Amino acid sequence: MSSDAPVPMPRTAVPLGIADPVEKARAELKATLAAIEVKANVPRRLSVKIDDSVEKARAFQRRSPALAAAAVVAGAAVVGAVVWGLVRAYTR
Template sequence: MSSDALVPVPRTAVPLGIADPVVQARTELKAALAAIEEKANVPRRAGRALDAGIDRARAFQRSNPALAAVAVIASAAAVGAAVWGFVRLYTR
């Protein structure tokens, strides 16, 4: 029994076995445009990176809740100190 099942091809790839040169060229152009869209779509890439960061933070919080609380408090103190310093420099 051979595996003749169709394997899904990503949008940015060209499937193998296309015999017609016109169809091959159209498929390559479509894949190239999809790759450019993936690369140039900064908001989508930023959203994916943010989602991955949130997932990592949630996993860290589940494994180390006390250390996660300390990290939140420390980052809040750092932001507060930065704002205080900026306001102090601005008002002088």
């Protein structure tokens, strides 16, 4: 049983079957500009990575809350030690 719904095409793809060279060049330029926008949009890429990391952390916390709490305590201890070391190095 196949679906009649069209498969969405990514913005960075050039459609097949364009016979007119001008239209093909326009489609290629549009796809190239979209690819550059996707690649160069660092804040959006960073936002997606952060959202993925938060979701992974939440899933880990749901699976094993004790280990998640231990990881938070260990992380806080590491940050505290780094700050203490930097302040101590700066004041000497």
